[in-house]
Amino acid sequence: MRLVFSQGFFEGFKKIVPELSILFLAILSVQPQSLLGNSVISPFLCLSAVFYWSLHRQGLFYVITLIILGIISDILTGASLGFTPILFLTVFTISSWQRKNVLLKPFHLIWGAFSLVSGLTFVIAWAITSIVSFQYAVVGPFATQYFMTVITFPLLVWLLSHIQKAVSV
Amino acid sequence: MARKPVLFSSLVKPIKAWWQRIFFSVGIVACTLFLLMDRGEVGYVREIRLSLTDALMPITQTIFHPIKSFSKFVDDFKSLSQAHEKVRVLGVQVRELQAELIMTRGLLTQNKRLKEQTNFVDFPDTRIITGRVVTHSGGPFVKSMLINIGQNNGARLGQAVMSEFGLVGIIVEVATSFSRVLQITDINSQIPVVTENTRDPAIMAGDNTKFPKLKFIPSDSLIAVGDRIVTSGHGGVLPPDIPIGHIAEINATSVHVSSLVDWDRLDYIRILDYRFADNLSQYLNNPLD
Structure with missing residues (x-):
């Protein structure tokens, strides 16, 4: 009986591993006193995770979960509610749409696809920031975070693929 | 078939x-x-x-x-x-500060007497509440932080938040146990300031970079790189003369300020509890009253 319960728990846990990984990365990104320092712009790791799981876990990865995770991220960062879910949904939709064309390609092509998708997402983020603050937002910090996100993508993919293998998601 | x-x-x-x-x-x-x-x-x-x-x-x-x-x-x-070097530097600083302390005490007494003689109406005393930074957003979209001081601990909308040396930002959200601080570097932050020596007024506007801009500087202003910037107190949101930073760069189109806050090591913060913030909270909660 106990074994059945623990098996059920593990099965349930496996199903929410993608969501948990995105949540953990969202929390990690707002951690104060990081080793790099607070003023250093950190990569948008959640975006990379959303892209990865959208390719690998399409069937289970529902839009409503992304909206909830985005809202949690907005509360943690202090962004306007709804800002991050829009970015997540953009990445999710494009990667789901192009999933068949991307998934079995060599890694450098997947990386290229991510740099294009995240580039578009950062343009949307910049446009929303400019519109809601009624002024032209400086492009520099957006460009810095975009490049950091693209550069750290292979590392995050390596980590997430190991997690995926470990729990056989 | x-x-x-x-x-x-x-x-x-x-x-x-x-x-x-x-x-x-x-x-x-x-x-x-x-x-x-x-x-x-x-x-x-x-x-x-x-x-x-x-x-x-x-x-x-x-x-x-x-x-x-x-x-x-x-x-x-x-x-x-770096401990050995730090101890040596601290020793030198302590000796310098002791000399300055004696001079400051004399100036304080003189200042108090002059205020009494001129019937000067001073700003109300400010209470200080100390807390810690809980989250700090490191992205380009927004510059804000959550602190562990909420309504229960005396936090109110509009209060100024400081580090050891300079202004960090203003409280924009107050929950029961936590508050959100909009940093002076955020794109939505606009603070009335003056230069400490020349008293030239300006508006310091954040742009999500580490160096906020000065806007609406008088055309005959004589500001120079290195001039200290403090709050003006105009608008009745912040008390006057809170240190902010110094002018870091003046170019053809903009003037940038370097903050006194060490954003990389910002862990403890102080809330200044003063009477202005009461008025602002009341206004924001009941704007029609």
Whole structure:
């Protein structure tokens, strides 16, 4: 009986591993006193995770979960509610749409696809920031975070693929 | 001729694809509406945000604990190697400060006497509440932080938040146990300031970079790189003469300020509890009163 319960728990846990990984990365990104320092712009790791799981876990990865995770991220960062879910949904939709064309390609092509998708997402983020603050937002910090996100993508993919293998998601 | 059997999955597939598209569209519309309502400061959206902040923060703090301990360990290790040099520098600074302390005491007494003689109406005394930074957003979209001082501890909207040396920002959201501080570097932050020596007024506007801009500087102003910037007290939101930073760069189109706050090592903060903030809280809660 106990074994059945623990098996059920593990099965349930496996199903929410993608969501948990995105949540953990969202929390990690707002951690104060990081080793790099607070003023250093950190990569948008959640975006990379959303892209990865959208390719690998399409069937289970529902839009409503992304909206909830985005809202949690907005509360943690202090962004306007709804800002991050829009970015997540953009990445999710494009990667789901192009999933068949991307998934079995060599890694450098997947990386290229991510740099294009995240580039578009950062343009949307910049446009929303400019519109809601009624002024032209400086492009520099957006460009810095975009490049950091693209550069750290292979590392995050390596980590997430190991997690995926470990729990056989 | 036998008909091909229709598979259930082939029927479901297009429905599923349509369902996902509909959900995506609804999601985007809902998020946009939420964004507009949040920016428009609709009452119940603000309530939802504050309740979720109170619910999420204890979980976040628990997860942060091991990460923070590791960061602290690395920091301690780094500073240990510089301990000898730091002790020597501190010794020199203590001697300098002792000399300045004697002079400052004399000036304080003189200042007090002059105020008495001229019947000067001073600003009310300011109480200080000390707390810690809980989260710090490191992205380019927004520059804000959550602190562990909430309504229960005396935090109110509009209060100034300081580090050891300079202004960090203003409280823009107050939950039961936590508050959100809009940093002076945020794109939505606009603070009335003056230059300390020449008293030239200006507005310091953040742009999500480390160096906020000075706007509306008088055309005959004689500002120079290195001039100290303090709050002006205009507008009745912040008390006057809170140190902010110094002018870092003057070019043809803009003037940039370097903050006194060490954003990389910002862990403890102080809230200045003064009477202006009471008025602002009342106004924001009941703007028609």
